Amino acid sequence: MPIQSHYKKLTLLLVLVTAAIFIAATSAVPVCTDPYKLEYPDYFGNRISIPASNPTTRQGVYLGRMLFYETRLSSSKTISCASCHQQKLAFTDGKAFSAGIDRPTRRNAMSLKNLLWVRNFFWDGRAKGLEAQAKVPLGDPHEMGNYLDRAVKELQKTKLYPGLFREAFGTPVVTADRIAMAIAQFERTLISANSNYDKYLRGQYKPTDHELSGMELFMNSADAGKNIRGASCAQCHGTPKMYMELFHNNGLDSVPKDLGREELTGMPNDRGRFRVVTLRNIALTAPYMHDGRFKNLQQVLDHYNEHIQPSRTLSLSLVNRPNDVGGKSLGLTAGEKSDIISFLNMLTDSTFTNNPKFSDPHLIQK
Template sequence: MKNSRKNCFKFLPYRWNKPVIVLVVLGFSVLISAWTYYREAIPTGTYQFIYPANFGNRINVPDDNPTTKQGVYLGRMLFYEPRLSANNTISCGNCHQQQFAFTDNRPFSAGADGVETTRNSMSLANLLWARKFFWDGRAASLEEQAAIPLTNPHEMGQSLATSAKKLSTEPQYPPLFKAVYGDDTITGERICKAIAQFERTLISANSRYDQYLRKAYQPTAGELKGMELFNTGPQPEKGIRGANCAHCHGGVKTYLELFHNNGLDSIPKDNGIGALTGLPGDRGRFKVPTLRNIALTAPYMHDGRFKTLDEVLDHYSDHVVQSESLSTVFRGESNEVGGKTLKLSPQEKKEIIAFLNMLTDKDFITNPGFSDPNIRASKK
């Protein structure tokens, strides 16, 4: 019996022995089990968006890219997939980090080639309702938006065709694309569609402000005063003080899909949407961003020039720069009769910031369904 065992393993190269073979067999068993679990774990069916009624139903989902559970699953994997970059190290999640409400806490992001972008990374919260994307609104859909950073030479820097080819060599992706699109063909268009599906699910709707609106949170006196100032336009002749914020950030989602020149420069270095329209009145106009999770998304403005909310309030209170393209909402607004600037008091600024902190949604920045699936898998 001992000789027969010895002969059984005699043909194996590199002096393999029984313990090694057992380990190899066990390894293959684990891989097969993991693959079976992976295949079985893919959710399927129509994805149901969950959001408060006061957000409204004017959502933006194109007919040719309905949101499905399997599409969101694939989109989430692709959002965090570094193989979509030229150097295989950068994903969408690098510039849009969940802990910072899907920004990156930097004035400008570094691309695959090490060159910084020219504008600050915007938050991805509540894009389900948006119709214009980027600071200058140059993309009309999330699908179109996704393609731009993927291919920009100073961002992820890789053609969609190359990305599709690279993913085709990874065993996990063809079955996923088949689950979403009916066959396992991987294309740039399908990559963008899946990422867009995931991004539409990034809904932030459980801040203390939301809890207050549904009568589940009682704000402090400072928060209530800040909310009042935020939503009020100044009328000094009537003794009414306000910060006039709601003109641009009105509504429960705290943004209106408008483009404004908010007085950062007399001659803008970056013309914003004016570079696209060529209209003098559009110079220095940029998309109004959401204020949801604003306490987490510093630095602020399209060029990240303000490091803190205090600096932002100081700008709007006392340092709005006059120019021909300055938006009318910033002209002649003051808490003093005949004043040329808003003139908020230090206490009022503090109260407004207290309200802005109410917009932080802890569930949004910790939701495991929005996180990097590779990191979660490595912790198991």
């Protein structure tokens, strides 16, 4: 064999080996990891959303938990995912708009729970999947300072993170994709399913009369003709998970200041439409709505009962739903609204808000 031909083959082999090493080092699919057991009740359903490219593993979840609380992902080194999503508040922050790097966020921070069953994230549904969702605040210049690329280099230089990335993904290489994947894995474990309502469904809790009355009103659709009193809440929040993946204009404004989903789709019929949120732990997640305009649940009930604003895109489920014949609004009494709030308080899950598996691991290390 001519020497030149021999060298060409060696060169080609070296290129192929180098390419294989690079692909393995940056591969998105976790290897050498232990499956994480996701536990949830049968009545939640098994139509969960986990991409094959990012299976949930014990090592990936731990890395994601570390990154969820990591302030080095922000340009100021003061903001982490947990800054806007605090466990004690069911992973919200108690503010109408969260504090960003240089200005408040545009919309209210959504609660993070039972995300296994969600496919489109944020108020307008712009992110398809948790991996895409995680990258949005990380790459936003006003939320976390669009610092992701530099954070990758900084984490790579630490003593801690290369080892954690090796355990989760097979190599110590830190990448933006892997950061988002790990955070997504952690967020998929944030399952809330042990409220008094869950215990009631399992036959382990006896509701009070007010809670039972509120539950009935919540589940019933108002029908004055049939003399059925209800709040029609279940039309949007009627599954055991207390939400449906829908986008509605819920009558906040006749002329919406925030176009909502229309900004994403460009369709006029989406004007003022926002994602239906889960009502689990709702008593902990004030203020309410995409702009945090309602400070408490009483104000929310007052809105749906008396202050729906008509518009061309108003959800049909909010049109002509009076409890009284000839009524112009829902027409719930003060006592009925109080009972509904009693039921909503049944959805608080203290096991979830105090679960040590969801807490800041950096505090443990300190």
